[in-house]
Amino acid sequence: MNKKQIRANILLFLTALIWGFAFSAQRFGAQYLKPFWFNGIRFALGSLSLVPLIVYRKRHGTSVQNTAKNLLVAGILCGICMFAGASLQQIGIETTTAGKAGFVTGLYVVLVPVIGLFMGRKTGAMTWIAVIIALLGLYLLTVTEKFKIGKGDLIVLVGSLFWAFHILIIDHFSQKTDPLELSSVQFAVCSFFSLIIAFYTEEISAGAVKGALIPILYGGFCSVGIAYTLQVVAQKDAEPSQASLILCLETVFSVLGGMLLLNEEMTLRNICGCFLMFGAIVIAQLPQRKNK
16 A cells, blocks of 8 residues: 555545534534525535635646536436435434434445346345345344334435435446536535425524534535545545445444534444444445456
């Protein structure tokens, strides 16, 4: 491993750290702002925060050339999936912990190859092993001893399906659009739909915005602007399989953030579920041997 790869892995580690602690910011922000206002504002900030980097890349000729049509179509489709996933995540996180939300959301990594089967994509045996482990971990993490699943956990789980679709759509358009421009557009689309619904269904006050200001700024500038920039810079020199595994630490940091910042507690049963789900996420991203 050379110096560039070491630096890239450190940047990816910081990215996972920022994304993981973002769940605590969302949980805290939910105490002041309703889900759609919170997402609408933070994704608007996230979209704007990427503009300077997009302009810089264009001036230095490092951006990917794409047509307006491809960018618009990809941005709208990704933005709609992001809107659905982020909305359900923010609604669900009101009644669950940041740690649980992080791990349940991370289930999309396992769901992507499963959904791919219905799209004609083949998957290996390791993926099915990961699915079985993930289901067991999800059971221990979310289902109580009385065989009930929490409302918030269930909502976040449905949201993870949309994150899986989001990944598949990005994969389809990844070679046709610039990643930063696509991200900025999809964040803007997500913000637009969130603000429209918020305007008609939710109340807002200056006091609520002030109370949630730090979580909003963290979610908009740090979780989106800074973390995404770090990821783009790091993945130029990082080895793909190492990058995906390091980013899995996001789920671990979501638990640590909840414990350190929100005083959340995890039972032994929940901790075992976390370990199993983390293992499933890692297994799902390991390179698999393909038949000739």
